[in-house]
Amino acid sequence: MGVEVYLGDAAGAADAVRGELAGAGVPRALAEGDPTLWGPEAQPEAEIRLGWLNxxxxxxxxxxxxxxxxxxxxxxxxxxxxxxxxxxxxxxxxxxxxxxxxxxxxxxxxxxxxxxxxxxxxxxxxxxxxxxxxxxxxxxxxxxxxxxxxxxxxxxxxxxxxxxxxxxxxxxxxxxxxxxxxxxxxxxxxxxxxxxxxxxxxxxxxxxxxxxxxxxDDAAAVQPLLARDEGNPGLDLGALLGAMALAGKDKLILRDSLSDINGLPDWIEQLIAESTGKSGKGILPVVGAESAEGPDQYTVNIGAEGDVRVEGPLGAQFLVWEYATAIAGRVLGIDPFNQPNVAESKENTGKILESAPEIGAPLLVDGPVEVYGELPGHPKNLADVLTALLHAIPERGYLAIMAYLDREAAYDAAPLGTADFEQTAEAWAAADVATLRALLDYRTGHAVTFGWGPRFLHSTGQFHKGGPQSGVFLQITGAVSDDVPVPGRPYTLGRLQLAQALGDIGALRSRNRPTVRLHLTDRVAGVAHLLAVAEEL
Missing domain, CATH: 3.40.50.10490 (Glucose-6-phosphate isomerase like protein; domain 1)
Incomplete structure (x- = not known):
């Protein structure tokens, strides 16, 4: 089985870019591993980064x-x-x-x-x-x-x-x-x-x-198509990604639809964000949004549903999305294989681990939530903070929520088997800080992303720092009550987690990115309070 890419009403924009790429011989050159496709500055990196093709x-x-x-x-x-x-x-x-x-x-x-x-x-x-x-x-x-x-x-x-x-x-x-x-x-x-x-x-x-x-097997079945000028799903998809970004639609809403594949948008998010988010350019994948609302957004569905969609087995999709991302890098004029801004947060983390971090006093305290950062208008409570963040998103901008918390903690709210599944899922959502993304997304036409730290540092973290100066950042940390020592190291996991959060927010602030950190002095109560406030905005 191969991969089918349906461009729908985006076909016109993609066709022109696809024609230019085919005319320049790019599809075959990429399939054959030509490292010169992204320019002389990118060539040394490309020469040692094209093994994925085989x-x-x-x-x-x-x-x-x-x-x-x-x-x-x-x-x-x-x-x-x-x-x-x-x-x-x-x-x-x-x-x-x-x-x-x-x-x-x-x-x-x-x-x-x-x-x-x-x-x-x-x-x-x-x-x-x-x-x-x-x-x-x-x-x-x-x-x-x-x-x-x-x-x-x-x-x-x-x-x-x-x-x-x-x-x-x-x-x-x-x-x-x-x-x-x-x-x-x-x-x-x-x-x-x-x-x-x-x-x-x-x-x-x-x-x-x-x-x-x-x-x-599935990847091998689609591979011969990637050298073609016509009937090449990687070329079609890459032309779409590049054409949309050039037209100002640089927020890619990724949706799972009727598909046998589960969770592919999370993998695509890292691939595209880290590959394209640099030199003030990039494509920002958004996972979890119901639809594209802003003029800078469009939707690609994984599966058989939707106007613009990609269908096919997982192994083939892996290869096609990688090829398409490399094509989009060529269209945007960036090196899709380096990550020049990822190391900065790591270096900041190392410095913080070597000495006690200077936290400073919170801007305000609202119940179990401490607020750190600078905001205009002298906010009086958490509702004012969230409202100010939404208002701070620039035209064609986005809000990134970054949670350095336990990704599975919400499951403790309702063990499986204690109620029907719908009630259990509702209990999980009510205890899951990731629910904040949907609550804030509902209140703005701008893109809202959510990432678990430090996981996102190896994904959208590159886009946050290397991409367009259009992001507003909300970081969430929490108190640690039962820490885990790291054998042979002078720190615990809790200290490392906080150092990573502070190191990343420092990297963002050094670029004048608007940032606010919410620290939950009680994690369970803090998440509940945060979601309740967001619900009432």
């Missing part, structure tokens, strides 16, 4: 060794699969496993509660896949250290329970070899966000129970 073939070499690992895991009864990874190392496996309905616990967080929950779940039957391209990702390093200690404390040899996926020559490859862990080496010529069909996507998904050979 993963449908080259990743097959991994399948026998993956099959042996899966056989061992099943034989030993290890039915709790934990993936410790960030960004491209976690988002693709999360989509793959959700689509195939196989359980995978994803740790792409530094929240102590979320990590403690994973640790408390069937440790005696847990296998951990530690995935890091660089081998030095601080979140993943912390997870590895925590699980190593937990396994030892339980009398389990970590070498029997930890599998590593990394690039050749990384520090993690060396330390994993010394520890006796099984190591899968990924293609070093593939960037993290283009790595869905590499070892980073395949190993944890296969261990969880997904059919990864089928992913490669």
């Amino acid at each position: 993963l449908a073939r080259t990743s097959r070499e991994l399948l026998p060794e993956i099959a042996k690992l899966v056989e061992r895991v099943r034989a030993e009864g290890l039915d709790h699969v934990v993936l410790a990874g960030m960004g491209g190392s976690s988002l693709a496996p999360e989509v793959i496993c959700a689509t195939e309905d196989v359980p995978l616990t994803v740790l792409d967080t530094t929240d102590p509660g979320q990590v403690r929950r994973a640790l408390g779940d069937r440790l005696d039957r847990t296998i951990v896949v530690v995935s890091s391209k660089s081998g030095g990702t601080v979140e993943t390093d912390s997870h590895r250290r925590i699980y190593e200690q937990a396994f030892r404390d339980a009398g389990i040899d970590p070498a029997d329970r930890i599998v590593v996926v990394t690039d050749p020559g990384s520090p993690l490859e060396k330390s994993a070899g010394e520890a006796g862990y099984q190591v899968f080496l990924a293609d070093p010529n593939v960037g993290g966000r283009y790595s869905a069909l590499s070892a980073f996507g395949l190993v944890p998904s296969a261990v969880a129970g997904a059919d990864v050979a089928r992913l490669l």
